[in-house]
Amino acid sequence: MLGVLVARAxxxxxxxxxxxxxxxxxxxxxxxxxxxxxDRLATAYVPSPEGLQVWDPPDGAWGSAPCFGDGAAGxxxxxxxxxxxxxxxxxxxxxxxxxAAVDEMTRDQLSFEQKQQxxxxxxxxxxxxxxxxxxxxxxxxxxxxxxxxxGTSWLVDPARDLTVIVLTQRLFETAQAPAVHVDLQEAAxxxxxxx
Numbered sequence: 001m002l003g004v005l006v007a008r009a010x011x012x013x014x015x016x017x018x019x020x021x022x023x024x025x026x027x028x029x030x031x032x033x034x035x036x037x038x039d040r041l042a043t044a045y046v047p048s049p050e051g052l053q054v055w056d057p058p059d060g061a062w063g064s065a066p067c068f069g070d071g072a073a074g075x076x077x078x079x080x081x082x083x084x085x086x087x088x089x090x091x092x093x094x095x096x097x098x099x100a101a102v103d104e105m106t107r108d109q110l111s112f113e114q115k116q117q118x119x120x121x122x123x124x125x126x127x128x129x130x131x132x133x134x135x136x137x138x139x140x141x142x143x144x145x146x147x148x149x150x151g152t153s154w155l156v157d158p159a160r161d162l163t164v165i166v167l168t169q170r171l172f173e174t175a176q177a178p179a180v181h182v183d184l185q186e187a188a189x190x191x192x193x194x195x
Contacts, residue, residue, distance in 0.1 A: 001071070002071025002072060003068065003069040003070055003071035003072075004071075005071075006071060007069070013069065014033075014069030014071060015032065015033050015065075015069050018031075018032075018033075018069075018075075019032070021096060022085075022096050023081075025095050025096050026081075026084045026085060026088055026095075026096060027084060028077070028081040028084050028085065029081070030076075030077060030078040030080070030081050031075055031076065031077040031078070031081040032075065032076060033062075033065070033066055033069050033070070033074055033075060033076075034062050034063065034064055034065050034066060034076065035062060035063070035076055036063070036064075038058045038059045038062075038063040039058065040058075041058035041059075041062060041063070041076065042058065042167075042169040043056070043057055043058060043169065044056040044060075044150060044151065044169050044170070044171065045151075045169060045170045045171065046170070046171045047170070047171070047173055052170065055171055062074075062076045073148070073149075079165050079167060082152075082154055082165045083163060083165060086154060086156045086163040086165070087163070089102055089105070089106065089144075089156055089158075090156060090158055090161065090163070104129070104130055105129050105130040105131060105132065105144075106129050106132070106134060106142075106144045106158075107129055107134060108127040108128070108129065108134050108136050109127070109128055109129055109130060109134075110127045110128050115127060124176065125137045125138055129144055131146075132144050132145055132146045133145060133146055133147070139189075140155075140157060140189075142157070142158060142159055143155055143156060143157035143158070143159075143162075144156055145164075147172065147176070147177040147181065148172075149171060149172045150169070150171055150172075151167065151168040151169045151170045151171060151172065152165075152166065152167050152168070153165070153166045153177045153181040153185075154166075155185055160189075160192060162188060162189070162192065164184060164185045164188045166180070166181045166184050166185070168180060168181070
């Protein structure tokens, strides 16, 4: 729905809105809804009882333009581009968003009742901002980011000026990030100077 609404509001294809209003200003040259450079894409895997199985080969789903631009998922990107996006949020949105928009994106948007309905196990000390999870308790309170079901995670902690990006190309088996993602985030925090 989001992709359709954005396209109708702007009069442009959703992919063009993303490219001109976000990716180009942030110099995210390797982020899009698809790529013709399939030799640069990694194979995506899914766990099975027999071990890892190919879920999507490099010339698969992201090797051609989608019929419909999905506003909820489906971008291909690189670590460098994800870092550019994270840095934009850390500097308050410049040059693509204003500070108020970033503040709303990165704060807890759920009521107590909504959190109770979702269940603590799913949220696990987090809540929902706009388009990302927000840590609401513990040592990482105020950090934000997202665990993507196709094997990506990114975490931004503005209090520590820290960004952790993990790309594994392995579909998540649960709603929570796999241990390797959590371990790498923990290692990044452990490497910070203690105050």
